[in-house]
Amino acid sequence: MAEEIKVPQHKKIYEILRKHILTGIYEEGSLLPSENELCAVHNITRPTVRQALEALVNDGFILKKQGKGSIVRKPPQKIGILSISGTASAIGNQYLQTQILQRPQIIPWPDNFPFDLTEIEQESGCIYMERLRLVDEQPVFYDINHIPNINVPRLSSRSFENKSLFETLRTQYQIEIKGGEQKLKAIKADRLIGQLLNLSVGEPVLSIERKLNTNREGFHIYSTIWFNSAKHSIYGTF
Amino acid sequence: MAEEIKVPQHKKIYEILRKHILTGIYEEGSLLPSENELCAVHNITRPTVRQALEALVNDGFILKKQGKGSIVRKPPQKIGILSISGTASAIGNQYLQTQILQRPQIIPWPDNFPFDLTEIEQESGCIYMERLRLVDEQPVFYDINHIPNINVPRLSSRSFENKSLFETLRTQYQIEIKGGEQKLKAIKADRLIGQLLNLSVGEPVLSIERKLNTNREGFHIYSTIWFNSAKHSIYGTF
DNA sequence: TTTTTTAACTTGTATTTACAAGTCAATTGT
């Protein structure tokens, strides 16, 4: 019971600093507290602080300069819909609303699943959910997700209305996206997609099939996205 | 003088291991020597070894597993059309033929160019070229490129029939792509695009606008790609 | 005033030590 999840100190500090950068407590271009200050504040030693800072450097949140300090670099560049992050931060999530069409539920994997599954994934079933994302009240993309039902207790009962699925996975289950593969196509909207995205049948739609790798061996997240590119386009840096 | 360049130990180890992985001394899938072995061999301490290994993890050369070891992962990422590389390696360039529709020519920048240009770029004019890429004799994508006419002598007189534009830039001019940004859309084929890609007007086409950054400060390459996704899809890893 | 030096910061590198936790094969007990 209780099942205490052990989170290393350097990861805690990483999460705290990351959040503070994203929420604007540290402004872009300003300096983070010095390593020694962070040691004092969080009561840990410098190597541990440096481990957290190094992760922030790798993720593009800060830029270190010897003799100067750690410079905040707010928009972590990347994270477009095409890049490593979740679909959430695509447009600037202030204006991105999420509608859950299908709350997470546990189902067996579909018969004709377009990706190969590992045995463990196959045996455990998957958590399925559908979301519709809107900008200015207009539907922009619709996505379905298949997540292996492996050691993600109560995920199916969580709400994702106002937070990113990937944010939840990262903070609640320590699941991080490490990379992935994707296939892109321009297709014609069929009746279902047309209805969801408020498009006529036959209008062009951008479809993305992706398989995301995580820090858990053999744990992959599968998403399919249909994107209405009439008024928006998908932006990404790399 | 002599000007001794000081290279940190962890960087030396990184370079050694990297070279050994790339030259095949350590085979893909095999284990690297353990951290303690590396300490003994190179006469350094474990934190230093770990610093080198961490860099290798970040660059995708190894994969660490607690209790097991460091697994060699030879191909340091692949690069697809969506990633950093040029459009060439998209499908596996054996089957990718290139037809030059417009040989490189020097022109002024278009009036309504969709990207902001630096002063230097603006003043120098650009090199323009159009290509059609075919798989199995069938057109798959059509791309136009704008390259600043800055210190790229005789580029406009080169032939790109059988080599990648980016390969030429890298080997002949030491210009390397370091990253970039892109916008993706699904649009309807107009008459020109339909004709080029062998599609009916109104069929969905995937369009990509990209601005590529290079190792030359202020030297960007601008491409627009129209992709026929009827029989192929764009594949990328990240 | 202007320049140089110093001192007090910052991050970078490196060692040493200790224990936790995952993996795997040999050993042990049944």
Place this chain on the structure above:
DNA sequence: ACAATTGACTTGTAAATACAAGTTAAAAAA
């Protein structure tokens, strides 16, 4: 013969310490 346990590996986390090297501004010297 089989299952469980042990022990010897592996990497992960964390502390305490020391000095090197880049940056900056205040203090001292010209």
